[in-house]
Amino acid sequence: MTTTPDTSTEQVLHLLELLASGATVAEVAGADAPSVGRDLALRIAHTRDVHQRREAGLAALLDTARELATEHDPAQVLEAIVRRARHLLQTDLAYLTLYDPVAKDTYMRATSGSVSAAFQSVRLALGDGLGGLVASTQKPYWTADYFSDARFQHTRPIDGAVGEEGIVAICGTPLIVESEFVGVLFAANRTARPFTREEVGLLGNLATLAAVTLVQTRALADAENAVRALQQAHETVRQYAAGVEKAAAAHDRFAALVLGGGGVAGITHAVAELLGGWAVLADEGSAVRSATGPAPDLIEGPVFQELQRKASEAGGRIVHAGNTYAVRITAAHEHLGTLFIGDVGDLSDSDCRTVERAGMVTALVLLFERNAADARQSERNRLISDLVAGRGGDAERVQLARAWGFDPLTEFCVLVMRGEDRAANRALVMSVSTATGEGSLVGSHDGHIVALVPGQDPDTLAKSVAARLARRSPVTVAGVGPVTGVDEIPAAHEEGARTARALIALGHRGHGAAATQLGFAGLIVGSDPDVAEYVRRLLAPILDYDERRGTDLVGTLEAYFAAGSSPRHAAASLHVHVNTVSQRLERIGALLGPTWQLPDEALELQLALRLRRLLAQD
Template sequence: MAHLDTQPPADETGQVVRLLELLAADAPLSEVAAVDAPSPARELALRIAGAREVHQHREAGLAALLDTARELAAASDPGSVLEAITRRARRLVGTDLAYLTLYDPEAGDTFMRATDGSVSAAFQSVRLALGAGLGGLVASTHKPYWTADYWSDERFRHTSAIDGAVGEEGIIAICGTPLLVESHFVGVLFAANRSSRPFTREEVALLGNLATLAAVTLVQTRALADAEHAHETVRQYADGVEKAAAAHDRFASLVLGGGGVDDLTAGLAELLGGWAVLTDETGARQSGAGPAPEPRPGRRSRGADPVGAFDSLPELATGRLVEHGGVYAVAVTAARERLGTLYVGGVGALSDSEQRTVERAGLVTALVLLFERQAADARQSARNRLVSDLVTRRGSREERLSLARTTGFDPQQPFSLLVLRGDDTAGQRALLISASAATGENALVGSHDGDVVALVPAAHPGPEPRSTSSAPAAAAPSGAAGTDLASDPDALARSVAARIGKRTCVTVAGVGPVSDVDAIEVAHDEAARTVGALIALGHRGQGAAATQLGFAGLIVGSDPDVDDYVRKLLGPLADYDERRGTDLLGTLTAYFAAGGSPRHAAGTLHVHVNTVSQRLERIGALLGESWQSPDHALELQIALRLRALQAPA
């Protein structure tokens, strides 16, 4: 028989090679899209090129922000800072002009302070009342607003003074974002265009990051200018100013050098000569340096940690430094969101300049955490798309295998699949973070259809014996010493539910082991049905596999093992009958059919009632004392019925 030629045509191979050459050369997306290659290869190349352009754009934005930080750090007075801010804003967003208004607390409005690209004198001297125009709305709400056509946008209260100045400047599209330092409003930063221009969310976020950096720098520059004018005060606190300058240089160099929160806490502890600890928004320690008090072993609550004992004090909400029992604390916030708390201790009484150093450290820490969160969110978004592709079998098998392996997860090796469903009050982002921590760094965790899905690789091939104990498994991730939970989906589900349940209620269903990328869809469907069954059966907040749900597991399972179910329940009686030649199974069937009456069962079996009683005692000895409880009896009756249906006609 002649062999069929399965090789692709030479021209298709050449187009695929062309795609690879373009990707290797970092060609733009438009060039990759112009190649007429086979559909799967072209689609994958477009996804890779598109993802690369997104990352390049994000990296360019972060690099521009770092360049801005360097330029702002070199500015010596508030005027040069404002000019640098508007110049950078216009360049980063790519608009016709940029401008900045500052808040006047005495007049209760904002006034134009710096512009770049403006040609109208009336526009450069305009004042905006709170709530008037786009800028007034940003100033009154402390939230960003943007519009592609200011004149037709009815969200803003138009006034003759503002509209006249905007019209003279020829502005059509405007984006404004507030300058906030903690909860204090400083002003508004704008980017505007003289033609209709929609603003993307990435551009709004970039302008917001610049505004955050600008606000912090502006306040610092103002403070420095005030200090320079107060010559006598500077002389009295020369040592404090020197420490503050050293702290500023230290923090700036750490951030510009790519340092993280560990470097910031270490630098703060070194500057002040004590210890520093950073906790996250839940009160758990995230970083620490120096001889800080250790948390009490075996407990994770805030009250068990002497460092975070006053994490919930209302004074922290002011954004100022709080002292309690010789420990100083400042809330780490960004965009009015609490990201954590920075603690300092072992330093005695802090001077004013040292207190400002701690507060400055809190601001810088917030900026670093914000950047880290944005990067983590981008990575998680890619994982969410990959998990969704895997559980829906979207794309070719080769594409799914390749994309999964780029994350370090091999879907051709044994793993268990978990579906985690939290309460409506549980945040999806928090549940994703908790699931990643509970399943280990080797797991692939993402969201799909409102649930969190975790693919947890086994430490070695082949399933472990399935646990039948009802006690919760040890709360350890995959690969823990003494057991491989990922090979036992029931134990893994119970372990993950127990770990995350310390913070929030989550129901977990496990399926596995699975060892093929095409089997993920079926495994996910079974796990989703199982988690729904757990909640419907009143087991919210617990974990289990479908095989551990008794007869309910037969309903939700994609491949119900009826033989195993019947054997598990009736095996002791069947073995006894086979060894002794008795008919305990028939007696049990007659007993249930008679409504639990030994006398009526004896009539059906044509034996004495005492014989039935003796057999029932033997059944109790073999099945356990709970065999007549409602739940156990129901399972036994279902097993007897299934056994009868399995019998040949």
């Protein structure tokens, strides 16, 4: 078509108006104008669009820099990077992988727009897939159709994750700071899309900004961690110093207690006061030696048993079960007791050392006390041996006994004890002293224990002491008395020794009794057997009945035993009907008790009957 100069001028002016109004390249290309003018206008419009996109990209990068500058958490920074990348390039999703210097691969760290769990956990070896190629070459790569692009090394795990996410087009660029490879930033589409160089460059600029921000954020996080670690170290040093000061104060207090002559009760009280809560010291037999604070009444429960087991294996170190602590008290590998601490919360290391130091000081005090007690007991043992052997004058022995708090001129009983283990006599002497109480004199002689105890009932005393000692180990206790004066002690001791042997021979090991309670055996072992009393004690119910009623049940009993315990033969010897004998035997049973015909009791009754006849002949 031929145009006039006026028409051509109008068309050029129209192109200028389109350019001035910001028309798109397509609108300029569709304008009716000379080809030379239209081509020039298209170049101008294209250049304008490039500058506008570049300006928009720079503005977006500036906004991104502002956003990243406000983040201090590395995880939040990564989330902001992928979110901005997706927004700037207008893609379906964006994601970022970080380099693992140990595994020598990259792993998925942050995503925006992803829906696949497999994709979000994928790892890319160097050289595998588009991301692996970017990581290995540290150069950007992009593709409009990943699966049909032969430039990349396709692997089943990577292609499976990409396929599950539905990704088609990918653009990846490395994150590098001062030649340090950090990771790879990606923008991807689920439909085919060619990436322009401007878009690749924009993603590269964002990656550079992101890498710098990420490194700076990590450095800031490292600095904050270093500050926190320094604060923790400072607090640790402060606590350690406070612990040292506290331990020094505890040491000074324990030392003052020992040097001042204080006992284990003072140490127990000091531990409870220093740590709060309660403290209990139990001896080697689990008996409470001293206690401070609201301690449990019993220390024989499962918790304390478990603590004692643990403490025995810990070698003097503190152990605990729940909120209760314990340390074993030992000296020269000998168990002296256990120190328990409770209601003190969680003990610090310095508090634990304080408890262990208290255990060591307690062991020293107990050892001193034991040595002193052993020395005193050795003197008591010599005195007991002198009293039993009758060595020295009477006045001298009375004076020595009174010096130990025992008066031999008042009535007392002699107890002779035989334990299961003679090697444990030292501990047994202490237990006997506790069981017999004040005013008694206890010592060892010839492998057994002798106790001189104020009182008039040797049988009751023997039974009581045996019962108390049985809580630890069986001890056979023989009682003799009452006696008065030191000159009666040797004979009483001999009778007690015989009675103790008789108790063991008769199967009464671990029990207590006086010779008078052993039946006919008591007549044998007793130093002055009272036969009449023996007969009276066994036959008294029948004798009293005969005396009141004028009967002869004693004669019937004699005839019954003489007839071999046969009522019929007894009736024949008595010249009465067998029913009469049966009735009399029923009366005898009611008087003597239902067990009178058992072998042991029957033997005692027959012996009493024979002795009665012998006494009647005197």
